[in-house]
Amino acid sequence: MFELDAAAQLVRLLVLIRRQLDGKTGDRRSYEKIRSSLRYIHTHYSSPITVGMLAQLEHLSPSRYSAVFKACTGLSPQAFIVNLRLERAEELMTQTDLSLKQIAQMAGYDDQLYFSRLFKEHRGLSPSAYMDKVKGIRRQADGGQKL
Numbered sequence: 001m002f003e004l005d006a007a008a009q010l011v012r013l014l015v016l017i018r019r020q021l022d023g024k025t026g027d028r029r030s031y032e033k034i035r036s037s038l039r040y041i042h043t044h045y046s047s048p049i050t051v052g053m054l055a056q057l058e059h060l061s062p063s064r065y066s067a068v069f070k071a072c073t074g075l076s077p078q079a080f081i082v083n084l085r086l087e088r089a090e091e092l093m094t095q096t097d098l099s100l101k102q103i104a105q106m107a108g109y110d111d112q113l114y115f116s117r118l119f120k121e122h123r124g125l126s127p128s129a130y131m132d133k134v135k136g137i138r139r140q141a142d143g144g145q146k147l
Contacts, residue, residue, distance in 0.1 A: 031072050046108040051077050
């Protein structure tokens with residue numbers, strides 16, 4: 001009797017494992033459905049991008065594309081693009097001495113005020129406060145090297 005119960009439990013466990021593996025394979029196939037658009041986003045993040053454009057690249061409807069994209073990345077296409085643009089802006093702030101207006105434009109935002117509001121909303125600091133913080137860290141690092 002015990003062996004029969006153990007065998008039944010083992011079969012249930014194997015079924016669960018198989019379902020998990022099938023789910024992961026499905027995610028991989030879904031990723032294939034958005035690979036071209038991810039490449040496009042990373043290459044053209046500073047240009048206007050719409051979900052319709054991305055869906056067209058992948059030959060999906062905008063609603064289906066959004067669902068597949070979110071299943072693969074955990075973010076909506078719009079949130080992914082905003083996050084990528086803000087990451088690029090942070091890189092520019094830390095690695096260059098460009099003005100805030102130039103950084104906003106290079107990150108894909110023509111309106112510096114909108115960029116600033118978005119940056120503060122997502123990063124918790126205004127871009128100018130972030131840049132001041134970065135410059136302070138640079139000064140400390142430079143001062144530490146001179147000693």
